[in-house]
Amino acid sequence: MKIILNTLVPAALMTAGAAMANPIDTQLPSAPELAAYGALPVGVRQLEMVHADQIDILAIDPAAEKPEAFPRYDRPLTVEMWYPAAEGASGSTELKAYLRDGTTEVTLTGKAMRDAAPAVTDTPYPLVLISHGYPGNRFLLSHLAENLASKGYVVASIDHTDSTYRTQAAFGSTLVNRSLDQLFVLEEMAGKAAEGGEFAGLYDADNTGLIGYSMGGYGAIITAGGGVTEASVAYGWGGPHGTLGIHQAGSDTHNALPDARIKTAVAFGPWGMNTGFWDAAGLAGVQIPMLFIAGSQDDVSLYENGVRAIWENVSNVETALLTYENGGHNAGAPMPAPAESYYFNKDKGFDISEHYTDPVWDTARMNNIAQHFVTAWLDQRLKADAEAGSYLELVEDSNAGVWSVNEDGTEKEDHSYWKGFAKGTAKGLKYEVKKP
Known part of the structure; x- marks a missing residue:
């Protein structure tokens, strides 16, 4: 009876239609300091890109003989761009996005104004790329994209073809294309910010950060310089006929891949260690500082033998690991579950809301914490903000932090509570730093 009732929920919710706000901009009273929105108005717009002459992974038959030449195609990519908007700009603050079921379109609401005029600035903003999971879409981390834009970032979030809710296809395409998509979008965004470009002077593509979730985190590791193992290149369920070899550690193609821009x-729940895609030699290739974010009960990428093991094996750059104790694979990254997602989908075999939620943590709480830490991390590294770095100088276990202040609010010598967190709100988290 429960399943019958649940399967009726979408129809009832769809009837309600526009009455559902589905906010992505929630700020809880317990939100840490740097989670707060910045002072800048935010715009958002859709961009269409085409990556010409790419290997058509889906057109390759892995069971047939390896062809003399792989089929190729022009690969379409849709990008959602959040950016500081001009003072006095206006526009709709609704976003239209599809759910994990791939068929239900919902309305999200936030602060970003559709197609608002971009800000005019003497100092170009840093650029941030966002790469979703498998499957996902460009709106999955919209809470973080909009939040960062309000603080002086331009954010380009990618719809990865063959990996979205509506285009999900053979996994090999995601494995081969994820990092290539990220770097292609960087190049396209650089062109749009150059002299004579559509957004000339708005942002500096030479000063870019990359955020990836799950398979987006897998791609971010490759883009950062981490190379996959020889064994993973040969997996029959992976890139057909060795097509993943372009990302193998030590190969000429992979050595040439990292982009100094x-x-x-930042990698949320990056995938691959649990299935043999990474080892110490390949992860030693990572060339840029990385923040890893994970739930200690991640049952997709795993934790001890997954995300944590990746973090431990990145050896030549500074890294940090933020852990949500008892959190799962969705720790910090996905937006709050839209109201329409709370139903059991018989075709998928699960309640669609599970794609966004966590069994233990409140999603808005996780999002606020992620907004705080990602802001501090990017401000320190892309804006050279030394004060931001002080929010990352913490005792490892948040539960061990001591709140000790004078009556006037000044900190006593033994005060060790996590900076930016109000008294009693830094619970269930760990933040660990590893130097090269």
């Missing part, structure tokens, strides 16, 4: 990366 990308200064740092």
Whole structure:
């Protein structure tokens, strides 16, 4: 009876239609300091890009003989761009996005104004790329994209073809194309910011950060210089006929891949260690500082033998690991579950809201914490903000922090509570730093 009732929910919700706000900009009273929105108005717009002459992974038959030449195609990519808007700009603050079921379109609401005029600035803003999971879409981390734009970043979030809710296809395409998509979008965005470009002077593509979730995190590691293992290139369920070899550690193609314009990366729940895509030699290739974010009960990428093991094996650059204790694979990254997602989908075999939620943590709480830490990390590395770095100088275990202040609010010598967190709000988290 429960399943029958649940399957009726979407129809009832769709009837309600526009009455559902589905906010992505929630700021809880417990939100840490740097989660707060910045002072800048935000615009958002859709960009269409085409990556010409790419290997058509889906057209390759892995069961047939390896062809003399791989089929090729022009690969379409849709990008959502959030950016500081001009003072007095206006526009709709609704976003139209599809759910994990791939068929239900919902309305999200936030602060960003559709097609608002960009800000005029003497100092170009840093650029940030966002790369979703498999499957996902360009709106999955919209809470973070909009938040960063309000603080003086231009954010380009990618719809990865063959990897979205509506285009999900053979996994090999995601494995081969994810990093290539990220770097192509960087190049396209650089052109749009150059002299004579559509957004000339708005942002500096030479000062770029990369954020990836799950398979987006896998791609971010490759883009940062981490090379995959020889064994993973040969997986029959992976890139057909060795097509993943372009990302193998030590190969000429992979050695040439990292782009100096990308200064740092953040990886939420990056995938691959649990299935043999990474080892110490390949991860030693990472060339830029990285922040890893994970739930200690991640059952997709795993934790001890997954995300944490990746972090431990990146050896030649400074890295940090933020852990949500008892959090799962969705720790910090996905936006709050839209109201229409709360139903059991018989075709998928699960409640669609599970794609966005966590069994233990409140999603808005996780998002606020992620907004705080990602802001501090990017401000320190892309804006040379030394004060931002002080928010990352923490005792490892948030539960061990001591709140000790004078009556006037000044900190006593033994005060060790996590900076930016109000008394009693830094719980269930760990933040660990590893130097090269």
